[in-house]
Amino acid sequence: MEIKSIVINKGKEKSIQRKHPWLFSGAINRIISDTGEAPENGELVEIVDFKNNFLALGYFSDGTIAVRIISFEQAEINQEFWNSKIRSAYQLREKLRLTDNSTTNMYRLMHAEGDGISGLIIDFYNGTAVIQAHSIGIYNNLDFISKGLEHVYGDKLLAIYNKSAESISKQTNEEVENDYISKNGVPNLTGLEYGNQFNLDWINGQKTGFFLDQRESRKLIADYSKGKKVLNTFCYSGGFSVYALKAGASEVHSVDSSQKAIDLTEENIKLNELKKHQSFTSDTLDYLKENTIDYDVIILDPPAYAKNQKAKHNAIQGYKRLNQMAIKQIKPGGILFTFSCSQIVNRKLFYDTIVAAAIEVGRNIRVLHHLSQPADHPVNIYHPEGEYLKGLVLYVE
Ligand code: SAH
Numbered sequence: 111m112e113i114k115s116i117v118i119n120k121g122k123e124k125s126i127q128r129k130h131p132w133l134f135s136g137a138i139n140r141i142i143s144d145t146g147e148a149p150e151n152g153e154l155v156e157i158v159d160f161k162n163n164f165l166a167l168g169y170f171s172d173g174t175i176a177v178r179i180i181s182f183e184q185a186e187i188n189q190e191f192w193n194s195k196i197r198s199a200y201q202l203r204e205k206l207r208l209t210d211n212s213t214t215n216m217y218r219l220m221h222a223e224g225d226g227i228s229g230l231i232i233d234f235y236n237g238t239a240v241i242q243a244h245s246i247g248i249y250n251n252l253d254f255i256s257k258g259l260e261h262v263y264g265d266k267l268l269a270i271y272n273k274s275a276e277s278i279s280k281q282t283n284e285e286v287e288n289d290y291i292s293k294n295g296v297p298n299l300t301g302l303e304y305g306n307q308f309n310l311d312w313i314n315g316q317k318t319g320f321f322l323d324q325r326e327s328r329k330l331i332a333d334y335s336k337g338k339k340v341l342n343t344f345c346y347s348g349g350f351s352v353y354a355l356k357a358g359a360s361e362v363h364s365v366d367s368s369q370k371a372i373d374l375t376e377e378n379i380k381l382n383e384l385k386k387h388q389s390f391t392s393d394t395l396d397y398l399k400e401n402t403i404d405y406d407v408i409i410l411d412p413p414a415y416a417k418n419q420k421a422k423h424n425a426i427q428g429y430k431r432l433n434q435m436a437i438k439q440i441k442p443g444g445i446l447f448t449f450s451c452s453q454i455v456n457r458k459l460f461y462d463t464i465v466a467a468a469i470e471v472g473r474n475i476r477v478l479h480h481l482s483q484p485a486d487h488p489v490n491i492y493h494p495e496g497e498y499l500k501g502l503v504l505y506v507e
Pocket residue numbers: 320321324343344345346347348349350365366367368371392393394395411412413
């Protein structure tokens with residue numbers, strides 16, 4: 111099949127030569143195609159410079175990011191291509207000692223640009239691979255991707271679940287549904303993370319079912335929880351709460367505005383046979399306002415407040431208000447774990463926002479840890495936008 115060429119404006123090749131994986135629509139000079147037609151959303155295209163030199167291959171889309179690059183070399187996008195991409199992602203997780211680990215059997219296998227494939231997320235949950243395609247180009251390759259997973263995992267793969275409906279439906283007029291692509295065995299409905307057990311529900315859960323990206327921060331909360339009263343806000347499935355209780359917290363309160371999330375939390379508390387826990391279905395700000403606060407440890411892990419540049423200002427105000435409230439309420443000598451997963455709010459901006467919140471309240475605060483996403487969510491050094499999760503651990507006197 112003919113591959114259409116996207117010719118880019120002079121000077122715009124620099125970012126691609128530096129291996130940045132996105133081509134913005136404003137950089138396009140013209141499109142060369144035999145038929146004279148523009149590429150369709152999801153079509154494989156090649157990017158060439160103004161002298162027609164090959165730069166990269168990627169999937170076209172009609173948004174601001176016009177091409178999501180999947181190869182900086184000429185390549186056939188066939189089964190072998192996908193096998194090698196999945197194999198290489200797997201080999202990194204092997205190095206991270208996640209693939210054969212008696213206490214942790216869930217991890218991110220494929221982290222989009224961080225693993226060289228813009229638009230593809232694959233999470234592995236104790237035998238089940240959950241795929242999220244974020245572009246039509248990737249979605250059209252689901253068959254290759256599934257076979258690649260089977261090729262790399264062999265018998266260790268019990269099922270493959272496609273959870274792309276939400277993002278793909280927005281980009282096409284077709285009805286797209288989430289469903290199993292294959293089921294070679296009975297999927298395990300619980301998984302382990304540092305020896306803690308969690309129920310898994312990729313069908314009804316948010317994102318792919320579980321927030322794997324907080325694994326290392328959850329582990330760290332254990333160090334600060336013994337004998338402490340802990341408040342876990344935006345708790346989702348209660349990950350931080352389980353770690354805190356296992357580590358000997360005197361009491362843990364979990365808060366989420368979603369009843370479904372609270373149900374998941376309760377299930378996980380039960381699964382780990384833990385007591386001294388209470389959950390509250392509430393907006394976090396309301397909860398912080400209404401309750402006399404005597405918490406030693408507070409966790410603030412809100413969803414992304416800003417999904418685009420336009421929302422940035424409001425997001426910053428949101429982070430400031432939330433953190434101000436927690437800083438005001440926490441007990442003297444308290445420990446605050448605070449996060450932002452908005453890609454658009456970078457580490458410095460997040461830090462400055464926390465400083466602004468601290469100044470408003472006026473308490474003495476020291477930074478104990480700078481946290482980020484774990485190694486199975488790697489950041490491609492040429493794609494700094496991939497660093498989305500930022501966290502601080504603060505000591506509030
Ligand atoms: N800390 C969690 C992940 C948090 S995801 C973990 O370790 O798994 C963000 C959560 O915030 C979601 O469960 C969502 O339901 C909840 N949420 C969103 N807005 C909220 C609000 N205003 N108040 C409380 N919870 C909220």
